[in-house]
Amino acid sequence: MNTISVKNLKRIYKTTTGVIRRKTKEVEAVKDISFEISKGELFGLLGPNGAGKTTTTKVLTTLLIPNAGEVKINGLDIVKDANEIRKQIGFIFGGERGLYWRLSGIDNLRYFASLYHIEPEVSKKRIPYLLDLVGLKGRGDERVEGYSRGMKQRLHVARTLLHDPDILFLDEPTIGLDPVGAREFREVIRDLQAEKKTILLTTHYMFEADSLSDRVAVIDDGIIVALDTPSALKKHVRDLSVVEIETFGIAEIVVNKIRALPFVDAVSTREQDQRQVLLVQTERGAEAVPDLMKSLEGQRVGRVTVREPTLEDAYVRLVGGKS
Amino acid sequence: MRIITNNLRLFWQGTLLSYIALFVWLRPTTYIASKVLMPLAQILFFSFLGSYASGGTNVDFYVIGNAIQIVAVSGIFGVTLSIGGDRWNGTLPYLFGTPANRMMLFFGRAFMHIFDGALGVVIALGWGALLFGLDFSQTDLFALGITILVTTISTCGLGLMMGCLSLITANVMFVNNTVYFLLLIFSGANIVLETFPNWMQIISQMLPLTRGIASARLLISGSSLAEVTPLVLGELGIGIIYGWLGFYLFKWVENQAKRKGTLDLV
Amino acid sequence: MSIKNLFRYWRTVITVAEITLRHQWNDSFILFAVLIQPMVIAILALFMLRGTGDNYAMFVIVGSGLTGLWSSLLFISGNSINGERWQGTLEALVAAPLPFDVIIFGKNLANVVQSLLSMTASYLLAALFFGYSLEMTLPLLFFSSVLLSIFAFISFGLIIAPLFIMYRGIQQWQNAMEFPVYILAGFLFPIALLPGWTTPISYILPPYWAARALHETSTGAGDLSTIIFAWGMMLLFSFIALFVASKLFKLMLYKARVDASLNTE
Numbered sequence: 125m126n127t128i129s130v131k132n133l134k135r136i137y138k139t140t141t142g143v144i145r146r147k148t149k150e151v152e153a154v155k156d157i158s159f160e161i162s163k164g165e166l167f168g169l170l171g172p173n174g175a176g177k178t179t180t181t182k183v184l185t186t187l188l189i190p191n192a193g194e195v196k197i198n199g200l201d202i203v204k205d206a207n208e209i210r211k212q213i214g215f216i217f218g219g220e221r222g223l224y225w226r227l228s229g230i231d232n233l234r235y236f237a238s239l240y241h242i243e244p245e246v247s248k249k250r251i252p253y254l255l256d257l258v259g260l261k262g263r264g265d266e267r268v269e270g271y272s273r274g275m276k277q278r279l280h281v282a283r284t285l286l287h288d289p290d291i292l293f294l295d296e297p298t299i300g301l302d303p304v305g306a307r308e309f310r311e312v313i314r315d316l317q318a319e320k321k322t323i324l325l326t327t328h329y330m331f332e333a334d335s336l337s338d339r340v341a342v343i344d345d346g347i348i349v350a351l352d353t354p355s356a357l358k359k360h361v362r363d364l365s366v367v368e369i370e371t372f373g374i375a376e377i378v379v380n381k382i383r384a385l386p387f388v389d390a391v392s393t394r395e396q397d398q399r400q401v402l403l404v405q406t407e408r409g410a411e412a413v414p415d416l417m418k419s420l421e422g423q424r425v426g427r428v429t430v431r432e433p434t435l436e437d438a439y440v441r442l443v444g445g446k447s
Numbered sequence: 448m449r450i451i452t453n454n455l456r457l458f459w460q461g462t463l464l465s466y467i468a469l470f471v472w473l474r475p476t477t478y479i480a481s482k483v484l485m486p487l488a489q490i491l492f493f494s495f496l497g498s499y500a501s502g503g504t505n506v507d508f509y510v511i512g513n514a515i516q517i518v519a520v521s522g523i524f525g526v527t528l529s530i531g532g533d534r535w536n537g538t539l540p541y542l543f544g545t546p547a548n549r550m551m552l553f554f555g556r557a558f559m560h561i562f563d564g565a566l567g568v569v570i571a572l573g574w575g576a577l578l579f580g581l582d583f584s585q586t587d588l589f590a591l592g593i594t595i596l597v598t599t600i601s602t603c604g605l606g607l608m609m610g611c612l613s614l615i616t617a618n619v620m621f622v623n624n625t626v627y628f629l630l631l632i633f634s635g636a637n638i639v640l641e642t643f644p645n646w647m648q649i650i651s652q653m654l655p656l657t658r659g660i661a662s663a664r665l666l667i668s669g670s671s672l673a674e675v676t677p678l679v680l681g682e683l684g685i686g687i688i689y690g691w692l693g694f695y696l697f698k699w700v701e702n703q704a705k706r707k708g709t710l711d712l713v
Numbered sequence: 714m715s716i717k718n719l720f721r722y723w724r725t726v727i728t729v730a731e732i733t734l735r736h737q738w739n740d741s742f743i744l745f746a747v748l749i750q751p752m753v754i755a756i757l758a759l760f761m762l763r764g765t766g767d768n769y770a771m772f773v774i775v776g777s778g779l780t781g782l783w784s785s786l787l788f789i790s791g792n793s794i795n796g797e798r799w800q801g802t803l804e805a806l807v808a809a810p811l812p813f814d815v816i817i818f819g820k821n822l823a824n825v826v827q828s829l830l831s832m833t834a835s836y837l838l839a840a841l842f843f844g845y846s847l848e849m850t851l852p853l854l855f856f857s858s859v860l861l862s863i864f865a866f867i868s869f870g871l872i873i874a875p876l877f878i879m880y881r882g883i884q885q886w887q888n889a890m891e892f893p894v895y896i897l898a899g900f901l902f903p904i905a906l907l908p909g910w911t912t913p914i915s916y917i918l919p920p921y922w923a924a925r926a927l928h929e930t931s932t933g934a935g936d937l938s939t940i941i942f943a944w945g946m947m948l949l950f951s952f953i954a955l956f957v958a959s960k961l962f963k964l965m966l967y968k969a970r971v972d973a974s975l976n977t978e
Binding site for chain 3: 182185186187188207208210211213217219221222223225226234235236238239240241243244283
């Protein structure tokens with residue numbers, strides 16, 4: 125039996141705008157999503173902002189009711205058996221919110237321990253253990269408002285491990301962390317993986333999904349566009365190369381011109397300080413460079429490099445070069 | 448002449464903008480809740496309490512007192528929020544950076560609340576007539592109108608001063624709520640001032656509302672404008688003093704902020 | 714909320730109450746709601762009710778203390794849910810595997826117990842500042858009434874929280890809801906002054922019976938049978954409030970999961 129099974133999940137948001145004339149607009153955040161996660165697997169959900177990752181996670185953590193579809197966790201129904209499911213799952217949403225800043229780390233944990241009906245005798249031992257586990261030993265008595273982002277995030281992990289759930293949902297857990305903090309955090313995730321926890325990780329960092337996940341689902345605009353192991357996903361772009369071109373103040377119209385070239389598969393841009401780096405996917409590799417340069421005539425161009433594709437490039441190709 | 452038009456425009460814009468900013472997120476129901484029902488509930492409570500206290504003999508005393516007291520809702524909360532709003536929005540540094548006439552800028556923020564507060568009192572007196580049979584047949588309504596307007600102006604004067612305090616204190620709502628409730632004691636809306644110990648009576652005389660409430664009571668029971676003129680003038684004088692203190696505080700805050708470089712702090 | 718849950722989760726309730734108290738310890742609004750406003754009302758009433766009987770000071774102390782109890786329940790408990798929403802903690806609370814009203818019960822317990830300070834402060838004010846010699850007529854029965862009243866106020870407050878979460882528009886009526894309960898529950902004057910049609914409304918409010926029991930035991934206005942009658946009615950309507958609240962909470966949680974309104978983001 126699969127630990128998590130999602131069948132044809134659909135979720136619509138209704139938003140109202142206007143003060144006098146109220147208009148209701150419907151947004152399909154999740155259109156039709158199906159996937160299954162087996163026990164002990166780390167399943168990555170990868171996609172750009174607004175693709176439906178968080179909505180999916182919130183449905184799975186019993187915080188939203190789906191408009192259609194069936195979601196089961198350990199064979200329990202997400203709508204009918206919400207309370208039973210809550211005992212078995214833990215979750216973290218990225219960012220600094222979700223903690224009581226005016227309380228100490230220990231008090232935050234004590235509070236949630238009592239909400240999970242953990243006996244005080246048990247939580248007295250478990251809280252120090254968890255603080256140690258997430259690297260907050262000795263800082264538990266301080267107020268959370270003084271914590272760094274990384275520390276808050278690790279306190280979230282301790283919070284969600286209080287009742288020792290077998291299933292974890294981590295929604296963009298490294299968002300806003302500095303590189304060191306993010307790396308430390310990924311170590312924590314690896315530890316959880318080693319403990320055979322079933323984990324659903326959503327992220328928009330490719331290398332994170334690449335290095336941690338057993339399987340990755342790429343989600344875009346409310347549907348899953350690809351679902352496979354990271355290495356299999358990379359095969360989608362195996363026969364391509366990526367030309368990186370540094371430009372300065374390039375106009376969208378020029379980018380579109382390049383995108384329209386017959387030998388170009390996908391184009392994305394990455395902002396870097398004052399520069400924009402064009403990432404052009406093409407089968408022709410280095411041979412494409414002269415033609416590309418011709419299209420860029422009149423533009424200020426910096427360094428040009430040609431490299432092998434990564435998971436990120438596979439992802440760019442799957443979601444149409446939007447990011 | 449151009450300076451005057453410019454200043455008038457500034458005054459008017461400050462007025463309008465601050466009022467719109469305050470109420471734009473509100474819906475009609477919110478307005479009704481805060482301007483009609485909340486005052487009604489407060490008048491009812493204190494009038495029943497007063498009726499219980501006096502054995503039902505002197506209900507008018509409490510109804511009138513609490514109806515006039517309602518100006519403090521606009522005068523204290525409204526005006527303070529109009530001034531403090533710049534702090535929340537972070538617009539204060541930009542304001543202090545303009546060459547605009549400070550007096551127009553400052554008093555413009557209270558202007559709309561004067562009418563808002565006066566309207567509140569009229570509604571409150573209407574409740575008094577409807578529910579407690581308040582009788583206006585002996586009343587010089589013109590004089591009562593002047594009393595209401597003057598009392599609103601003087602309370603807004605206090606509000607302006609508190610608004611400036613709100614630029615330098617952390618707990619604006621705490622200070623506002625406390626002053627609002629202290630006014631309930633000292634304004635004489637619910638207590639015959641003569642029963643206070645001397646020091647409390649002195650405080651009463653130094654606050655807005657006290658004379659306005661006394662004047663309204665006299666007028667409704669049939670006194671003429673001439674009889675209440677000293678009270679009305681006294682009320683106006685008190686309001687002007689507070690407004691002026693507020694204005695100098697406003698300039699002082701600006702000065703301090705510029706000198707110490709704490710513009711984003713204030 | 715069912716009484717069964719109350720026994721099952723009593724430890725959780727206590728911890729939630731303790732943490733709530735600590736979390737809001739230095740919030741100045743609480744200082745106002747629990748101390749300043751009830752004290753001002755006490756001062757006003759002490760001046761106004763002079764000469765309404767020998768025991769009026771005791772009556773004012775209890776009555777103004779009750780206003781503090783209701784106001785802090787209405788404002789602090791009412792706002793705390795929205796506070797959790799803004800902090801992003803509401804989702805974690807809802808996702809905890811226990812009935813949500815257990816958590817709110819604990820929060821209300823904190824606020825009601827904290828508001829008992831109002832009564833103590835009014836007592837000290839009257840005794841020290843106004844120099845009244847204050848005697849409790851039936852101290853033992855009074856303290857029993859206090860305990861029952863805590864329960865009554867918490868239960869009544871449980872109805873407010875889900876309504877505030879479900880219909881955010883209601884919150885704009887918050888200010889307008891403060892004094893009507895002062896009036897209808899007879900905190901500072903007998904409800905006999907009110908028009909007859911309001912009496913049934915008073916009767917279904919647990920705070921009304923709490924005020925009656927507390928006034929009768931502190932001023933000696935009632936005998937044992939009327940006191941016990943007030944206790945019984947207080948418990949009856951508290952249980953009804955608990956029952957209604959549990960239905961409202963179920964509805965609210967379902968609605969929040971449909972409307973996606975558990976978070977501000």
